[in-house]
Amino acid sequence: MEIPIKKKRRKRRKYYNWVEEIAKGNTNKFYHSTDWDILKEAVLKRDKYECQFFAGKWNDGKHFPNKIKPVTATMVHHIKPIKERPDLALNINNCISLSFEAHEIIEERHRWAWRKKKKSLTKERW
Numbered sequence: 782m783e784i785p786i787k788k789k790r791r792k793r794r795k796y797y798n799w800v801e802e803i804a805k806g807n808t809n810k811f812y813h814s815t816d817w818d819i820l821k822e823a824v825l826k827r828d829k830y831e832c833q834f835f836a837g838k839w840n841d842g843k844h845f846p847n848k849i850k851p852v853t854a855t856m857v858h859h860i861k862p863i864k865e866r867p868d869l870a871l872n873i874n875n876c877i878s879l880s881f882e883a884h885e886i887i888e889e890r891h892r893w894a895w896r897k898k899k900k901s902l903t904k905e906r907w
């Protein structure tokens with residue numbers, strides 16, 4: 782199925798040395814750049830706008846979905862954090878399409894999910 786892509790008007794593309802910029806701590810600048818915008822779209826397209834975590838196609842080795850289910854991906858996550866590997870910031874193989882929910886789990890910002898999981902307190906620790 783063809784998924785219509787919203788035509789976004791982009792700012793004129795500027796060229797940055799992202800390895801340098803990220804090393805300087807300019808990660809916000811990166812996440813607001815046209816370079817990232819273009820890559821993000823390519824990643825979502827590659828993954829067919831499907832959350833790869835809940836599809837059971839990708840996990841980080843620490844967090845796993847409770848249930849395999851189809852969820853629409855709304856964001857792109859860097860598998861190796863850009864602060865650790867700025868050289869992979871624009872590498873499509875370092876990027877994965879996730880839903881908001883999956884991303885919160887991966888980044889361990891899922892306070893609500895912990896609450897939900899209270900009964901089965903099996904915290905993986907590896």
Ligand SMILES: [Zn+2]
Nearest residue numbers: 858859884888
């Ligand atoms: Zn992330």
